[in-house]
Amino acid sequence: MDFANQDSAKEIAARVVQAYENKTPLAIAGGGSKSFLVNAAAENAVELPVSGHAGVLSYEPTELVISARAGTKITELRETLSAKGQHLPFDPPAYTSADTLGGVIACGVSGPARPYSGAARDFVLGTQIVNGRGEILKFGGEVMKNVAGYDVSRLQVGACGSLGVLLDVSLKVLPEMQSRETRCFELTANTAIGFLEQLARKPLPLAASAVLPAGVADKVSVLVRFAGSSAAVQRAVQDEGGDVLAEEQQFWSSMRDLSHSFFQSPDGSGNLWRITAPAALPLDDFIEAIPGLQPQNCLVDWGGGLRWVRSAASSDEMQEAVASLAGQVVQCGPLGVQAYGKRQPLSRSTETMLRLQQRIKDSFDPAGILNPGVFGYEV
Amino acid sequence: MHSPQTHQGNSSSADLQVDKARQQRRLELAHELQSLVPEKAILSRPHELTPYESDGLTAIKQTPLLVVLPETVAQVQAVMRWADRQEVPVVARGAGTGLSGGASPHPDGILLGLAKFNRILELNPGGGYAVVQPGVRNLAISEAARPHGLYYAPDPSSQIACSIGGNVAENSGGVHCLKYGLTVHNILSLTVVTASGELLEIGGESPEQNGLDLLALFTGSEGMLGITVEIKVKLLPVPPLARLVMATFSSVEDAGAAVGEVIADGIIPAGMELMDNPAIRASEAFAQCGYPVDAEALILCELDGLEEEVESQIARVEEVFKKCRAETQHVAASDEERLLLWKGRKSAFPAVGRLSPDYYCIDGTIPRKALPQVLASMDKMSKQYELPIANVFHAGDGNLHPLILFDANKPGELERTEELGSKILQLCVEVGGTITGEHGVGLEKINEMCVQFNSATIEQFHALKAAFDPKGILNPGKAIPTLQRCAEFGAMHVKGGKLPFPELERF
Numbered sequence: 102m103d104f105a106n107q108d109s110a111k112e113i114a115a116r117v118v119q120a121y122e123n124k125t126p127l128a129i130a131g132g133g134s135k136s137f138l139v140n141a142a143a144e145n146a147v148e149l150p151v152s153g154h155a156g157v158l159s160y161e162p163t164e165l166v167i168s169a170r171a172g173t174k175i176t177e178l179r180e181t182l183s184a185k186g187q188h189l190p191f192d193p194p195a196y197t198s199a200d201t202l203g204g205v206i207a208c209g210v211s212g213p214a215r216p217y218s219g220a221a222r223d224f225v226l227g228t229q230i231v232n233g234r235g236e237i238l239k240f241g242g243e244v245m246k247n248v249a250g251y252d253v254s255r256l257q258v259g260a261c262g263s264l265g266v267l268l269d270v271s272l273k274v275l276p277e278m279q280s281r282e283t284r285c286f287e288l289t290a291n292t293a294i295g296f297l298e299q300l301a302r303k304p305l306p307l308a309a310s311a312v313l314p315a316g317v318a319d320k321v322s323v324l325v326r327f328a329g330s331s332a333a334v335q336r337a338v339q340d341e342g343g344d345v346l347a348e349e350q351q352f353w354s355s356m357r358d359l360s361h362s363f364f365q366s367p368d369g370s371g372n373l374w375r376i377t378a379p380a381a382l383p384l385d386d387f388i389e390a391i392p393g394l395q396p397q398n399c400l401v402d403w404g405g406g407l408r409w410v411r412s413a414a415s416s417d418e419m420q421e422a423v424a425s426l427a428g429q430v431v432q433c434g435p436l437g438v439q440a441y442g443k444r445q446p447l448s449r450s451t452e453t454m455l456r457l458q459q460r461i462k463d464s465f466d467p468a469g470i471l472n473p474g475v476f477g478y479e480v
Numbered sequence: 481m482h483s484p485q486t487h488q489g490n491s492s493s494a495d496l497q498v499d500k501a502r503q504q505r506r507l508e509l510a511h512e513l514q515s516l517v518p519e520k521a522i523l524s525r526p527h528e529l530t531p532y533e534s535d536g537l538t539a540i541k542q543t544p545l546l547v548v549l550p551e552t553v554a555q556v557q558a559v560m561r562w563a564d565r566q567e568v569p570v571v572a573r574g575a576g577t578g579l580s581g582g583a584s585p586h587p588d589g590i591l592l593g594l595a596k597f598n599r600i601l602e603l604n605p606g607g608g609y610a611v612v613q614p615g616v617r618n619l620a621i622s623e624a625a626r627p628h629g630l631y632y633a634p635d636p637s638s639q640i641a642c643s644i645g646g647n648v649a650e651n652s653g654g655v656h657c658l659k660y661g662l663t664v665h666n667i668l669s670l671t672v673v674t675a676s677g678e679l680l681e682i683g684g685e686s687p688e689q690n691g692l693d694l695l696a697l698f699t700g701s702e703g704m705l706g707i708t709v710e711i712k713v714k715l716l717p718v719p720p721l722a723r724l725v726m727a728t729f730s731s732v733e734d735a736g737a738a739v740g741e742v743i744a745d746g747i748i749p750a751g752m753e754l755m756d757n758p759a760i761r762a763s764e765a766f767a768q769c770g771y772p773v774d775a776e777a778l779i780l781c782e783l784d785g786l787e788e789e790v791e792s793q794i795a796r797v798e799e800v801f802k803k804c805r806a807e808t809q810h811v812a813a814s815d816e817e818r819l820l821l822w823k824g825r826k827s828a829f830p831a832v833g834r835l836s837p838d839y840y841c842i843d844g845t846i847p848r849k850a851l852p853q854v855l856a857s858m859d860k861m862s863k864q865y866e867l868p869i870a871n872v873f874h875a876g877d878g879n880l881h882p883l884i885l886f887d888a889n890k891p892g893e894l895e896r897t898e899e900l901g902s903k904i905l906q907l908c909v910e911v912g913g914t915i916t917g918e919h920g921v922g923l924e925k926i927n928e929m930c931v932q933f934n935s936a937t938i939e940q941f942h943a944l945k946a947a948f949d950p951k952g953i954l955n956p957g958k959a960i961p962t963l964q965r966c967a968e969f970g971a972m973h974v975k976g977g978k979l980p981f982p983e984l985e986r987f
């Protein structure tokens with residue numbers, strides 16, 4: 102039993118109690134690598150460091166469950182699991198070596214496997230949190246099926262710390278894929294997304310798919326990853342064809358961790374934008390709808406659900422364009438610079454939704470001290 | 481399970497007074513509702529109300545004041561606006577197959593039946609989804625998708641009857657959820673009518689929305705947070721091949737260990753179910769599906785996917801089972817035989833029901849490694865309480881369904897059964913599991929909630945409920961216990977099973 106870390110949970114709770122009593126806004130600080138995905142907390146917020154609350158709590162491969170403190174590094178989790186031939190199926194990114202489990206869950210980030218294996222939320226089984234009153238609460242558990250009480254654990258995913266400080270998280274894990282192969286197809290912007298949609302309707306062992314500028318006018322490269330048993334992957338690549346992508350593992354890691362050159366060397370000035378959109382939206386329509394978007398400045402992940410854009414458009418222009426596509430956008434700041442993001446207000450939401458979200462927030466954090474402002478609107 | 485708390489059949493004058501007042505109130509409310517929904521949508525006569533007096537948990541019977549069967553979303557909204565204003569309790573009901581009393585009516589409220597919302601609104605094979613109304617039966621979705629080579633994955637054993645709205649409310653699972661997930665993993669968005677009658681979109685076309693993600697919170701919320709009126713579900717390609725291995729073992733412990741070994745080998749079967757001897761016998765007698773009735777334990781393990789993959793995995797599973805001392809192994813020779821073997825498992829509840837005047841289904845989840853310990857303790861308790869138990873087990877994900885056999889006509893046996901059930905659930909919590917894997921808390925497990933959660937957490941649940949339903953009109957008294965109730969339940973424990981407040985209703 103690691104007493105130092107037990108103390109760290111109590112310490113975090115004590116800090117929140119104090120902040121609650123003094124009505125001091127808190128900015129929960131994990132590894133600090135995902136600030137570009139959320140808005141900056143209120144200016145007068147005091148930093149609450151949480152990355153010291155770290156370490157794997159329990160891991161039993163045959164139970165398919167791992168529990169760890171929220172400050173545990175994603176890289177450490179990956180290694181722990183990989184030593185037993187298992188992995189986190191939502192393939193969480195580590196943008197830096199400091200990325201923590203808490204940050205991944207709070208921001209709800211998933212890697213390229215998301216459309217085929219599931220999102221971060223899908224793998225959360227239980228959490229322990231400190232709510233805005235400084236109470237330590239435990240939701241869910243360490244078993245796969247559990248419907249006792251409201252599913253507050255999964256509610257924490259993507260809540261960006263606005264409902265509680267994450268202390269511990271239990272996740273479902275799965276055996277690693279036996280074999281992986283990526284195939285590349287040269288297509289056009291108006292056919293790429295439809296091609297991916299068709300693939301997804303077939304019983305294939307799909308694990309990821311992306312669309313990249315091909316460097317040739319009017320062409321795009323569509324990359325499709327197959328993963329599963331060797332037999333299934335062999336059969337799939339035989340049937341579907343395409344060109345073999347060498348070093349495929351590196352490629353998908355670079356998509357996941359945003360270390361791909363697309364994110365490194367911006368083409369022209371401007372911002373990086375993270376846009377989630379209806380996956381079926383054709384790429385040519387998308388490019389046309391986004392102000393000033395050149396085809397070489399768009400990279401598609403999640404079979405069309407996630408589109409990274411480099412553009413010098415203004416925040417207002419971009420938000421309006423993305424809203425018209427039923428999408429969501431985060432302005433991730435200038436490339437390569439650590440900065441806070443800027444989220445789109447809940448534009449497509451109704452008054453009803455806004456009020457409800459505010460009441461939910463109040464029920465966890467009545468003094469409004471936990472990461473106020475992260476969503477870019479009142480909650 | 482609990483003794484009925486109805487007013488019918490009581491003859492004291494105080495009860496007659498109550499009956500009269502209820503009848504009066506019933507007529508008043510029916511009159512008010514007539515301006516909101518068509519007259520035929522309101523049921524108020526005793527013979528019309530009786531079919532709704534319980535869900536699948538038949539030990540609790542209660543007639544509602546009225547049953548209302550709206551046909552449009554606008555009508556649901558109108559009814560909710562009215563109920564909110566008048567502070568009338570509303571209990572939603574799908575097909576009424578729930579096993580925890582979730583759809584059990586409130587004595588002073590209306591039962592909102594969603595059976596008329598039975599249309600599939602959109603089937604989009606290209607996009608891999610369907611938009612359905614809440615009253616659509618689970619199996620009807622897969623049947624409609626089948627011609628396109630698609631299906632809806634979660635398959636509760638009740639799938640012929642249960643509604644997708646009920647599945648969302650309970651976050652239902654099925655025998656294939658080890659590989660394909662629960663309801664929460666297979667729905668994309670919801671349209672909900674709030675307690676005050678407003679329309680709410682949860683989730684959307686884009687994979688992420690800014691703000692809080694309420695989809696998982698709403699799933700499994702047992703009709704406490706809103707009325708689901710539309711559901712967008714994911715459709716998956718039907719796997720080209722599915723094959724089933726049936727293996728028998730000389731003890732449930734060996735079988736339990738074999739389940740862990742399959743997973744340790746890196747295989748996630750589409751389904752992995754375990755039954756003990758009493759369950760095997762009952763199912764075989766019911767379905768004549770070819771189970772070896774002398775086996776102490778039986779595993780059904782299904783592998784699906786591309787042909788090459790399935791064949792190689794079948795071989796590996798057989799190898800693992802052999803190492804784990806399987807007595808016999810048999811791979812279903814045809815798809816008909818495979819489905820027949822599943823039929824035995826899926827009819828296990830009614831099958832056990834035929835062996836005994838009554839049965840009571842428990843629904844705990846445990847870490848799989850605790851299986852031998854839990855089985856041994858249950859065996860002891862079964863003897864102590866003199867009540868036989870048959871076990872079916874969603875073994876892959878640790879969800880245990882002990883079925884207690886009893887006779888409600890024997891004095892005291894229902895109470896003993898309830899007590900034994902409660903003990904089993906508490907045992908599940910003790911070994912690190914939970915009091916309900918998929919059937920929900922409802923009225924049934926409300927006391928055991930006090931064992932699983934501390935007071936601060938229970939208060940947080942109540943605060944969250946109030947955010948959705950400030951007046952507490954949706955399914956009041958279910959799912960989350962009051963702290964007072966927990967104090968009373970705690971006090972009951974201290975006295976070693978002797979009930980300190982026999983006059984209180986014990987849910």
Ligand SMILES: Cc1cc2nc3c(=O)[nH]c(=O)nc-3n(C[C@H](O)[C@H](O)[C@H](O)COP(=O)(O)OP(=O)(O)OC[C@H]3O[C@@H](n4cnc5c(N)ncnc54)[C@H](O)[C@@H]3O)c2cc1C
Pocket residue numbers: 535536571572573574575576577578579581582583594614635636637638641642643644645646647648649650651652653654655702703704706707708709829830918919955
């Ligand atoms: C023989 C048998 C086998 C079963 N096997 C399984 C199994 O394998 N897996 C499993 O998970 N369950 C199983 N169940 C339990 C049950 O079938 C499920 O819980 C099912 O999801 C209930 O659906 P329903 O339509 O009957 O809901 P109901 O019983 O009508 O209602 C259940 C709950 O949902 C709420 N509700 C219903 N519709 C709505 C709506 N539109 N909006 C808001 N709330 C709503 C109700 O208020 C209630 O709280 C089984 C039951 C039986 C009788």
